[in-house]
Amino acid sequence: MICVKVLLYARVSTEAQTQKHSLDAQLNALWEFAKEMGFEVAGEYVDRGISGRSDEREAFLAMIRHATTPGASIGAILVHKLDRFSRNREDAIVYKALLKKHGVSVLSITEPVEDSPAGLLVEGILETIAEFYSRNLAQEVKKGQTEAAKKGQNQSEPPLGYRSVGGRLSVKPAEAEIVKFIFERYLQRISYRKIAGEVEAKFHKSLHPSTIAYILRNEAYIGIRIWNKRQKDGSIRPKSDWVVKEQSHTAIIEKDLFFKVQKLLKQRSKPKSEHLLSGLCQCMICNSPLHSQMQRGKVRLRCPEKLCPMGSVAEEKVAEAVFTDLELLLHHASPLGKPDLSGCNQEVRRLVLLSSIEKILIGRTALEIHYLSY
Numbered sequence: 001m002i003c004v005k006v007l008l009y010a011r012v013s014t015e016a017q018t019q020k021h022s023l024d025a026q027l028n029a030l031w032e033f034a035k036e037m038g039f040e041v042a043g044e045y046v047d048r049g050i051s052g053r054s055d056e057r058e059a060f061l062a063m064i065r066h067a068t069t070p071g072a073s074i075g076a077i078l079v080h081k082l083d084r085f086s087r088n089r090e091d092a093i094v095y096k097a098l099l100k101k102h103g104v105s106v107l108s109i110t111e112p113v114e115d116s117p118a119g120l121l122v123e124g125i126l127e128t129i130a131e132f133y134s135r136n137l138a139q140e141v142k143k144g145q146t147e148a149a150k151k152g153q154n155q156s157e158p159p160l161g162y163r164s165v166g167g168r169l170s171v172k173p174a175e176a177e178i179v180k181f182i183f184e185r186y187l188q189r190i191s192y193r194k195i196a197g198e199v200e201a202k203f204h205k206s207l208h209p210s211t212i213a214y215i216l217r218n219e220a221y222i223g224i225r226i227w228n229k230r231q232k233d234g235s236i237r238p239k240s241d242w243v244v245k246e247q248s249h250t251a252i253i254e255k256d257l258f259f260k261v262q263k264l265l266k267q268r269s270k271p272k273s274e275h276l277l278s279g280l281c282q283c284m285i286c287n288s289p290l291h292s293q294m295q296r297g298k299v300r301l302r303c304p305e306k307l308c309p310m311g312s313v314a315e316e317k318v319a320e321a322v323f324t325d326l327e328l329l330l331h332h333a334s335p336l337g338k339p340d341l342s343g344c345n346q347e348v349r350r351l352v353l354l355s356s357i358e359k360i361l362i363g364r365t366a367l368e369i370h371y372l373s374y
Contacts, residue, residue, distance in 0.1 A: 004075040006039040007063055011047040011084045023048065026080040033109040034078060042066075042074060061306070064095060068102045075104065082108045098307065159220050160211075161252050169220070169249035176252045178203050182215055183253055183261055189268075216265060222258045223251035277301065277319060277360065283310050284363035301362060313362060325369055326356060 010026040023046065034041050045063040067074045077099070079085045085106055086092040096106055161179040162169040178199060185195050192209035200206050219226055227243040230236060281290040283303040290301040292315065302312040361368040 003038065003040045005042040005073055006034055006076045006078050007042055007067055007074055008034065008044045009060065009063055009077055009079050009084065010045075011057070011060070013049065026084065029080055029109060030078050039076075039078075042072070064098070067099055067104045074102075077104060077106050079106065079108055081110055082106075094307065159218055160207075160215060161221070162249070169225075171250050171252060175205075178205055179215060179221060179252050182212055183221075183257055186212075186216055186261055187257070187264065189264070216261055219258075220249075221251065221253040222255050223247050223249055225249070277315055277322075280357055281318070281360045281362055283308060284361040284366060284368065285310050290362065310362070310364060318360065318362060318367065321367055322357070322360060322369055329371070 008027065008030040010023055010030065012023045012026075027044070027046070031041070043063065043066055045059040045066075047057045047059045063077065066072060067077060077085070082092075085108075086095065099106065158164045158169055161172055161176040163172050164170070181199065181202070182195055185198065186192075190198075192212040195212050196207050196209050199212075215221070223246070225245045225248040227245075229242050278292065279289075281301055282288065283290055283305070286303065286305050286308045288303055288305050288308065291304050293300050293302055293312070295312075299315040300312045301315050301318060303310040356371060358370045358372045361370070
């Protein structure tokens with residue numbers, strides 16, 4: 001008798017105590033089901049406090065890697081309900097297709113679905129309902145958070161110098177002195193790192209230099225609360241999406257001092273350096289814009305899609321191939337002959353690229369250059 005190997009997957013959306021009990025219940029039910037069916041459990045994977053609409057689930061991705069590893073011989077992934085696997089219909093389709101190629105199925109122990117066209121339809125309906133529920137709940141939660149923000153209620157960890165009392169920020173005098181010290185020292189052109197050292201010596205409070213930078217930019221210290229300012233990836237949303245509440249609580253820093261610091265921060269900020277091929281390269285396989293990454297002091301171009309097999313390529317190799325092709329093109333197009341771009345600095349070379357090339361498609365072993373048409 002062949003024993004089917006399975007992986008168990010459980011997930012809860014928050015770290016709340018009630019969710020902890022839910023997690024225990026899921027795992028107990030999964031182990032009991034596997035025992036009853038005579039399955040061999042080859043691994044248990046758990047994600048805590050992560051939405052099923054996100055594909056940034058560490059345990060989930062580790063499970064997918066395990067299930068698709070050659071020689072792993074996994075027959076199925078067991079979940080308590082299909083919405084534990086994913087609440088994003090698109091992700092569910094992609095990952096199930098990947099698993100299917102390796103002979104792995106996804107089984108819900110509480111929602112038995114037949115392996116038939118009708119069963120496929122039922123499974124799709126269940127997954128669509130789960131995604132609808134998730135999106136609708138998120139919308140309702142955001143609506144409540146927006147109303148609370150408009151009233152000036154605190155909805156996050158209070159910044160240094162404040163405590164939350166009844167949903168409102170209240171000043172903590174001892175910590176407020178630290179905040180004032182940080183602003184005053186920065187105005188004297190002291191670095192983040194040195195300020196952090198001085199704070200530890202004077203107030204016995206350990207702060208990372210990045211925390212100093214965050215404090216100096218936080219509008220909460222002049223009595224303003226801004227909600228919905230940043231995306232999950234840290235990028236700034238359009239100002240039209242912000243919920244701004246003036247005078248929502250007692251300020252620690254005078255506005256005059258705060259804006260002097262903002263002006264100095266802007267003066268001292270370093271401009272972002274652009275890589276030579278920034279904005280020009282796309283993945284030949286999935287058409288995603290390629291991201292630049294520093295590895296061992298060198299720039300590599302990488303596709304951001306987790307399931308894309310493109311991998312990465314050294315930017316300098318791509319640049320060399322592009323310039324060789326570009327020089328040949330200009331040689332045939334110009335009566336002056338082949339131009340020499342080797343002695344030009346990076347900015348000049350980049351301007352040449354931007355004025356000539358629409359996009360560069362890069363694959364594992366192939367390169368396509370698309371020139372602008374005039």
